[in-house]
Amino acid sequence: MSILIRGGTVIGSTGPYDADVLVDGETIAAIFAPGKGPEGPEIIDATGKYVIPGAIDAHTHMQMPFGGTQASDTFDTGTRAAAIGGTTTIIDFAIQRYGEVVQDGLAAWHAKTAGECHIDYGFHMILGGVDDDALKAMDQLVTSEGITSFKLFMAYPGVFYSDDGQILRAMQKARENGAMIMMHAENGPAIDVLVKQALERGETSPLYHGLTRPQELEAEATSRAIWLAAVAADCPLYIVHLSASKALDQVKAARDLGRNVFAETCPQYLYLTLEDQLGAPGFEGAKWVCSTPLRSGKESHRADLWQGLRTNDLSVVSTDHCPFCMKDQKEMGIGDFSKIPNGIGSVEHRVDLLYQGVVDKKLSLARWVETIATTPARMFGMYPKKGVIAPGSDADIVLYDPNGRTRISVETHHMNMDYSAWEGWEIDGRVDTVMSRGEVISSGGEYTGRRGRGKYVPRALSEYLL
Ligand SMILES: [Zn+2]
Numbered sequence: 388m389s390i391l392i393r394g395g396t397v398i399g400s401t402g403p404y405d406a407d408v409l410v411d412g413e414t415i416a417a418i419f420a421p422g423k424g425p426e427g428p429e430i431i432d433a434t435g436k437y438v439i440p441g442a443i444d445a446h447t448h449m450q451m452p453f454g455g456t457q458a459s460d461t462f463d464t465g466t467r468a469a470a471i472g473g474t475t476t477i478i479d480f481a482i483q484r485y486g487e488v489v490q491d492g493l494a495a496w497h498a499k500t501a502g503e504c505h506i507d508y509g510f511h512m513i514l515g516g517v518d519d520d521a522l523k524a525m526d527q528l529v530t531s532e533g534i535t536s537f538k539l540f541m542a543y544p545g546v547f548y549s550d551d552g553q554i555l556r557a558m559q560k561a562r563e564n565g566a567m568i569m570m571h572a573e574n575g576p577a578i579d580v581l582v583k584q585a586l587e588r589g590e591t592s593p594l595y596h597g598l599t600r601p602q603e604l605e606a607e608a609t610s611r612a613i614w615l616a617a618v619a620a621d622c623p624l625y626i627v628h629l630s631a632s633k634a635l636d637q638v639k640a641a642r643d644l645g646r647n648v649f650a651e652t653c654p655q656y657l658y659l660t661l662e663d664q665l666g667a668p669g670f671e672g673a674k675w676v677c678s679t680p681l682r683s684g685k686e687s688h689r690a691d692l693w694q695g696l697r698t699n700d701l702s703v704v705s706t707d708h709c710p711f712c713m714k715d716q717k718e719m720g721i722g723d724f725s726k727i728p729n730g731i732g733s734v735e736h737r738v739d740l741l742y743q744g745v746v747d748k749k750l751s752l753a754r755w756v757e758t759i760a761t762t763p764a765r766m767f768g769m770y771p772k773k774g775v776i777a778p779g780s781d782a783d784i785v786l787y788d789p790n791g792r793t794r795i796s797v798e799t800h801h802m803n804m805d806y807s808a809w810e811g812w813e814i815d816g817r818v819d820t821v822m823s824r825g826e827v828i829s830s831g832g833e834y835t836g837r838r839g840r841g842k843y844v845p846r847a848l849s850e851y852l853l
Contacts, residue, residue, distance in 0.1 A: 389416065390825070391424045395433025395786060397776050400757045408438060410782040413824035417778050431827075433786050436819055439756050440774050441475025441506075441783030442738045443763040446627060446651065446705035449479055450499060454728045456719065459710045459803045462503035463838050465734055468801035469708075470506045470836055471829050472735035473818040475783035476773050476844065478509045478763075480538060484547075485516035489524035493532060497843070504841030506823050507783075509769065511536040511569060515546070517553035522560045529564045533845020535768050536567040538627070541608040542575035542678065551615060558619035565848040567623045567767070568616065572608035572634065573600060573679055582725050593672030596724045597661045597680035602631035602688075605679055609634040613641045613648055623852050625766070626650040628707045630679040632691040639700045647852055649766065651703035652692050654740040655731050655808065660684030664808075673717040674806055676727040677707065693749045696758055702851075703766060704741055704758045708734035712805040731808045735800055738785065739793050739814040746815045768847035782825040791817025801834075 392408040397418070407424040409417045417424075449465040451458040460468065462479075469477055481496035483489040489512065496510055512534050514521055528534040539554055540547035549557070554568075561568045581599040585591075590598075609626055616624040629635060629650045641648035655675070661683045664675040675681055682688040695701035710732025711717050720727030733740070741759055744750040750758070764774025771780050793814040797807040821829040828836030 388412070389428035390431055391428045392431045392433050392438055392784065392786070393424060394421065395436045395438040397438045398752050398756045399776060400753050400761045402753045408776060408784065410784070410822070410825050413782060415776060415778055415780050415782050418776070431786070431820065435788070435790060437752070437787040437789060438776060439785050439787055440760040440776050441785055441821065441823060442473050442759040443476045443478070443769070443773055444469060444474045444705050444708065444734055444737060445478045445703055445763040445767055446707045447477045447479045447734055448709040448730065451480070451709060453709070453730070454719070454726065456711065456716050456728055458730060459712050459716065460708070460732065461803070462500045464803040465708065466505040466508065466841055467834065467836070468735040470821055470823065471801050471818070471834055473738035473785040473787070473821055474506065474734060475821065475823045476507045476509070476769065477734070478511055478767055480513050481510045482513045483515050483521065487516065489514070489521050489528070493528065493534070500843070502839040505828065505836045505838055506841045507844050508841055509767070509844040509846050510534055511538050513538045513547060514549070514557060517549050517557045522556060525557070525560050525566060526564050529566050535565070535846050535848050536569055536625070537561065538569040538571065540571040540575070541612065542571050542573040542578065544575045544579060548575050551611070554612070555615050555619060558616050558622040562620045562622040565852065567625050567849050569625045569627050570612045572605060572612050572626050574604040574608045577604050586723065586725065591722050591724055593670065593676050593724050593727060594661070594666045596676045596727065597665045600678060600680045602633050602682060605631050606633035606637055609637040613637055613646070616648065617646065621647050623647040623849060624649070628653050628679050629701065630656040630688065631682050632686065632688050635691055635695050635700060642700055649702045649851065650700070651705050652696070652701050653705060653707050654733050654737055655681060657689055657692055657744070658740065670721055673720060673727045674713065674808055675731060676717070676724070676729055677709070677731045678729045693744065696750060697754060702758070702762050704737065705763065706733040706737050708732055710802055710804045714805055732802045732804045733808060735802050736795055736809055738787070738818060739816060742787065742816040743814050765850040768849055769844055770850060773844070782822055784822040785818060786820040788817045788819040791819065793817045
């Protein structure tokens with residue numbers, strides 16, 4: 388069946404242009420000058436709307452086990468919420484823990500996702516224990532499983548933590564096979580000292596989660612990761628959830644040297660602050676406990692991050708969607724902030740929150756689309772199947788209404804969370820229609836997709852490597 392999306396303005400990474408888009412089956416068949424499309428197909432009127440590639444969230448953690456509980460969105464609820472918000476592909480994280488076989492971890496995540504996802508999905512692999520077997524497995528995942536990115540942690544000693552030797556070995560392997568090393572760059576052992584000292588002083592409220600993870604410990608780890616990658620012959624490195632000015636400075640310096648160093652940030656770091664959210668009265672701040680933490684609004688982090696997005700020192704915006712409910716989950720940390728499960732849920736809102744950056748003149752339309760769709764596709768080996776409106780690409784398409792309005796609330800969101808980190812936020816724009824591989828799955832706020840229709844996307848190597 389073919390569908391003609393008529394009268395809209397297509398946004399690509401070179402900017403906006405008026406065009407009609409013909410979808411045939413699951414892919415985009417052709418792009419026509421306005422009014423030049425064929426008669427006959429079903430028509431979707433996109434007059435006054437932006438036609439953008441379905442957004443790609445390259446960093447989510449659906450139903451992830453963490454600190455004795457698990458993230459509250461399942462692959463079912465989380466991908467449905469993502470779809471309604473204009474995201475048509477996620478890359479989630481399969482996990483190998485210390486002592487486990489990497490392929491077993493991957494198989495477990497394939498089992499969790501089978502028949503559950505509403506949109507297409509891929510996996511990065513978290514390596515919680517780098518050893519000889521894990522290094523061999525990296526080759527096998529790259530060549531046979533469509534997994535071309537591996538996440539390591541400089542934080543969380545005793546859980547996911549890798550020491551510098553393990554990191555170097557994984558980086559050397561990645562340099563060999565072309566994979567990307569994704570890094571959670573915070574100095575975990577130093578943070579643990581600060582956490583222990585704070586708790587001993589009776590500093591137990593959520594605010595101290597932020598104060599015990601100062602930006603210096605993010606900058607130091609970011610710098611260390613960058614130099615370890617240099618020792619590994621410029622292994623491709625992608626810093627996840629970069630939150631702080633001093634960490635951004637490290638990435639900038641590496642990129643100025645022409646290094647294979649990339650970074651993402653997340654909406655929470657672009658908008659929210661340590662004082663206003665994490666420092667909210669009583670235990671409220673637990674809603675915004677995530678790592679890296681929200682940074683001080685008295686410093687220049689938010690302005691610097693927006694600028695980094697404009698200049699491509701930050702290449703991608705993903706959510707690090709890792710939701711926990713207040714009841715029974717975040718509440719585990721009443722009286723001890725270190726027991727609050729780390730994570731914020733935003734998978735439904737990223738397209739809108741970044742569009743607000745366009746309205747506020749912090750990003751161009753082209754850059755909006757690049758940071759939420761095109762660059763993630765290219766960065767993680769899914770382009771041009773995903774991330775672009777072009778003939779032959781999957782018909783993952785969002786019609787975005789710049790005259791619409793979105794009000795975010797726990798009352799109306801679709802994520803499985805008992806609060807919203809963005810309660811009461813208003814966006815000057817609205818996701819109107821969402822198409823995934825040629826099927827309209829959401830339109831005018833009504834969801835028509837179904838569980839299990841999402842497919843696994845095996846990925847190629849990043850396109851950005853030197
Ligand atoms: Zn994460």
